[in-house]
Amino acid sequence: MQRILSTELARHIGETVTVAGWVHRRRLLKSVAFLILRDAAGLAQIVTTPSAVQDLSEGSVVEVTATVTEKDGVELTSPSVRVLSRVSVPLPLELHRPALTATLPTQLDHAAVALRHPARAAALRVAAAATGAFRETLHRQRFVEIHTPKIVGSATESGANVFRLDYFGRPAYLAQSPQFYKQMMVGVFERVYEVGPVFRAEPHDTARHLAQYTSLDAELGFIADHRDVMAVLTSVLAGMAAAVEPWAALTVPGEIPAVPFAEALAIAGAPADEPDLAPAHERAVGEWARREHGSDFVFVTGYPMAKRPFYTHPDPADGRLSNGFDLLFRGVELVTGGQRLHRYEDYLSVLGGDLSPYAGYLDAFRYGMPPHGGFAIGLERFVSRLLEVPNVRQVTAFPRDLHRLVP
Amino acid sequence: MQRILSTELARHIGETVTVAGWVHRRRLLKSVAFLILRDAAGLAQIVTTPSAVQDLSEGSVVEVTATVTEKDGVELTSPSVRVLSRVSVPLPLELHRPALTATLPTQLDHAAVALRHPARAAALRVAAAATGAFRETLHRQRFVEIHTPKIVGSATESGANVFRLDYFGRPAYLAQSPQFYKQMMVGVFERVYEVGPVFRAEPHDTARHLAQYTSLDAELGFIADHRDVMAVLTSVLAGMAAAVEPWAALTVPGEIPAVPFAEALAIAGAPADEPDLAPAHERAVGEWARREHGSDFVFVTGYPMAKRPFYTHPDPADGRLSNGFDLLFRGVELVTGGQRLHRYEDYLSVLGGDLSPYAGYLDAFRYGMPPHGGFAIGLERFVSRLLEVPNVRQVTAFPRDLHRLVP
Numbered sequence: 070m071q072r073i074l075s076t077e078l079a080r081h082i083g084e085t086v087t088v089a090g091w092v093h094r095r096r097l098l099k100s101v102a103f104l105i106l107r108d109a110a111g112l113a114q115i116v117t118t119p120s121a122v123q124d125l126s127e128g129s130v131v132e133v134t135a136t137v138t139e140k141d142g143v144e145l146t147s148p149s150v151r152v153l154s155r156v157s158v159p160l161p162l163e164l165h166r167p168a169l170t171a172t173l174p175t176q177l178d179h180a181a182v183a184l185r186h187p188a189r190a191a192a193l194r195v196a197a198a199a200t201g202a203f204r205e206t207l208h209r210q211r212f213v214e215i216h217t218p219k220i221v222g223s224a225t226e227s228g229a230n231v232f233r234l235d236y237f238g239r240p241a242y243l244a245q246s247p248q249f250y251k252q253m254m255v256g257v258f259e260r261v262y263e264v265g266p267v268f269r270a271e272p273h274d275t276a277r278h279l280a281q282y283t284s285l286d287a288e289l290g291f292i293a294d295h296r297d298v299m300a301v302l303t304s305v306l307a308g309m310a311a312a313v314e315p316w317a318a319l320t321v322p323g324e325i326p327a328v329p330f331a332e333a334l335a336i337a338g339a340p341a342d343e344p345d346l347a348p349a350h351e352r353a354v355g356e357w358a359r360r361e362h363g364s365d366f367v368f369v370t371g372y373p374m375a376k377r378p379f380y381t382h383p384d385p386a387d388g389r390l391s392n393g394f395d396l397l398f399r400g401v402e403l404v405t406g407g408q409r410l411h412r413y414e415d416y417l418s419v420l421g422g423d424l425s426p427y428a429g430y431l432d433a434f435r436y437g438m439p440p441h442g443g444f445a446i447g448l449e450r451f452v453s454r455l456l457e458v459p460n461v462r463q464v465t466a467f468p469r470d471l472h473r474l475v476p
Numbered sequence: 477m478q479r480i481l482s483t484e485l486a487r488h489i490g491e492t493v494t495v496a497g498w499v500h501r502r503r504l505l506k507s508v509a510f511l512i513l514r515d516a517a518g519l520a521q522i523v524t525t526p527s528a529v530q531d532l533s534e535g536s537v538v539e540v541t542a543t544v545t546e547k548d549g550v551e552l553t554s555p556s557v558r559v560l561s562r563v564s565v566p567l568p569l570e571l572h573r574p575a576l577t578a579t580l581p582t583q584l585d586h587a588a589v590a591l592r593h594p595a596r597a598a599a600l601r602v603a604a605a606a607t608g609a610f611r612e613t614l615h616r617q618r619f620v621e622i623h624t625p626k627i628v629g630s631a632t633e634s635g636a637n638v639f640r641l642d643y644f645g646r647p648a649y650l651a652q653s654p655q656f657y658k659q660m661m662v663g664v665f666e667r668v669y670e671v672g673p674v675f676r677a678e679p680h681d682t683a684r685h686l687a688q689y690t691s692l693d694a695e696l697g698f699i700a701d702h703r704d705v706m707a708v709l710t711s712v713l714a715g716m717a718a719a720v721e722p723w724a725a726l727t728v729p730g731e732i733p734a735v736p737f738a739e740a741l742a743i744a745g746a747p748a749d750e751p752d753l754a755p756a757h758e759r760a761v762g763e764w765a766r767r768e769h770g771s772d773f774v775f776v777t778g779y780p781m782a783k784r785p786f787y788t789h790p791d792p793a794d795g796r797l798s799n800g801f802d803l804l805f806r807g808v809e810l811v812t813g814g815q816r817l818h819r820y821e822d823y824l825s826v827l828g829g830d831l832s833p834y835a836g837y838l839d840a841f842r843y844g845m846p847p848h849g850g851f852a853i854g855l856e857r858f859v860s861r862l863l864e865v866p867n868v869r870q871v872t873a874f875p876r877d878l879h880r881l882v883p
Contacts, residue, residue: 153698179839184660439537476839
């Protein structure tokens with residue numbers, strides 16, 4: 070018999086159906102037993118006899134053929150149970166409780182089980198939905214998906230925090246971002262995106278950094294300046310907000326408030342000569358955006374050039390400032406973006422020195438690149454802020470950090 | 477003025493429009509000059525005077541406002557040209573010829589330019605379209621996208637051909653596949669997929685191996701056996717064929733022919749005791765499928781257990797054979813898949829020895845896993861066979877191999 074999902078039962082009242090899933094909870098009373106079955110869609114209650122479920126520990130995988138009965142909700146009665154996989158030991162975590170009570174390290178050690186908890190699973194569904202919306206929104210605007218190397222020959226983009234590996238006897242590095250490659254691909258498709266892992270040998274043990282995370286990267290050519298990039302990003306965020314709506318309410322204003330860097334410092338009460346926003350400043354600007362504009366998002370524009378990467382395009386009106394921006398989401402930096410340099414001469418002058426590690430990258434500019442820019446969204450950080458989960462590891466299936474390399 | 481694409485010109489006859497792109501070709505005659513502009517969508521011809529384009533070398537990026545005129549096709553006349561980026565040296569490759577004549581190493585060295593050739597770019601568009609269809613087909617069948625670690629603590633899946641890296645002072649490895657993780661995630665979502673990079677320290681320099689390639693991975697639970705996996709794969713291939721239709725004709729039969737391994741050996745004229753199909757055998761079976769079934773695809777089922785990975789589920793009718801399959805595409809192995817072991821005891825008996833490196837993986841089975849299976853498609857290999865390109869590097873933006881680590 071074709072299996073149906075737990076959520077489809079209500080459409081089959083009075084019929085005999087087959088469901089399958091995990092024993093989520095078993096309750097044995099004197100003369101009756103309740104088996105709560107968990108499948109990918111939800112839960113189903115099966116009413117049976119204590120002896121029939123005696124050997125069915127939680128976690129066991131079963132296929133149940135039974136009658137769909139309506140009585141205080143929908144339940145399955147007169148079941149015949151086929152065991153697909155029998156669990157003989159207690160689960161390391163209590164999956165049937167509304168929230169996991171195990172510590173985070175225990176959850177991460179037993180990720181294969183912990184992720185079965187509906188709350189942990191939901192966070193990953195949110196990530197999947199957001200990722201799908203990121204792609205769809207860009208696809209509708211002519212962006213083409215690309216796949217770029219994760220192993221690179223030199224740690225050129227930023228020397229710090231790279232993982233070094235042995236590449237057929239030569240040193241190589243894990244890519245910290247697809248930045249160079251997505252720029253090069255603007256020369257091919259004008260508009261590109263990539264969803265992929267990026268690697269940071271982050272020596273700090275914080276609640277918001279991972280050694281591997283999923284970066285949602287986009288880059289587009291033929292822009293006037295960074296505001297065109299911000300407009301595309303706004304459309305992407307609106308798409309992502311719509312996609313996560315089943316799990317979390319998120320409103321993206323048609324125009325996200327944008328404050329120049331100097332104003333952001335003033336809002337945060339920071340000295341006017343600070344070169345960057347500290348986390349506390351970001352929180353203050355986030356609170357301001359919520360208070361003054363009712364917005365979860367706020368752009369900070371025109372960061373000083375000194376604190377932006379070498380490929381950042383300066384503000385034509387003031388060379389000390391950049392056409393780079395950050396997007397804060399509920400007071401945390403979620404996106405970095407901006408306009409990039411596009412003239413070959415500009416790269417020669419900002420790079421100087423030995424250009425050979427940059428040869429393949431510089432080719433793109435030497436042989437003609439339009440004005441362009443882009444952005445990168447940290448997926449896990451988006452989900453953790455959205456769901457107001459304090460630690461990014463709680464929304465990552467198998468996190469990698471300073472201490473953790475398994476499972 | 478809002479820029480339009482070259483392919484939209486025909487809808488604007490008689491109007492003044494703005495286009496933008498690269499100088500693809502410049503032809504100077506005595507009193508007239510033709511500028512062929514290339515944008516992401518195609519080509520446009522601009523008619524002007526020789527003096528107006530004197531300084532516009534090929535590769536330069538321009539924005540052109542001109543009148544759309546119909547005359548032997550659509551062309552742009554009375555242009556005013558704004559230079560966005562001026563190229564002052566000859567391109568390292570001739571992009572305007574129907575095919576790139578430069579050697580493959582030259583193309584790869586100058587990837588940022590070579591990929592701008594319409595044929596090279598088209599292959600990457602095919603890859604993007606196929607990837608999108610892979611996801612969509614699975615999404616419609618309840619599969620959830622996952623992101624799994626690319627840095628792993630032990631080279632457990634297969635000891636050979638792994639890249640080793642320094643992970644905060646400890647040894648670690650680049651993941652050869654998401655196999656363990658996608659199985660673990662079947663315990664969470666029942667059906668999962670991942671599109672991501674996989675890494676093989678492949679010591680051989682062949683036309684079909686890369687050190688990093690894009691793997692389209694899927695895994696599903698609650699299957700009867702490997703034939704359920706083959707059915708999902710068939711639906712995915714049909715979706716991919718429809719998506720690549722603008723570039724290449726590909727027919728996926730409703731039921732792809734499947735031959736048991738022993739028959740495949742016989743078809744290939746190989747000795748009956750061969751444990752695997754050699755490339756020549758695969759070609760012979762591919763030719764047979766084309767000749768006898770008119771199919772580009774053929775499944776080979778029931779490979780001997782001896783040649784399949786440890787997690788392979790045996791054929792219940794004959795323990796020497798497996799519920800694993802390969803899919804040959806035009807005589808080349810494109811997909812490996814099959815049913816996996818799902819009982820904890822089975823893993824204990826096939827693994828033996830020190831189980832600690834497998835602890836996180838084994839958790840999934842110890843705490844209940846349904847019968848499941850899956851498959852992995854090599855994206856670059858699919859595109860190269862589809863487009864009948866002899867070397868997989870020709871359809872990879874920035875290939876990594878034994879010798880190549882840049883750009």
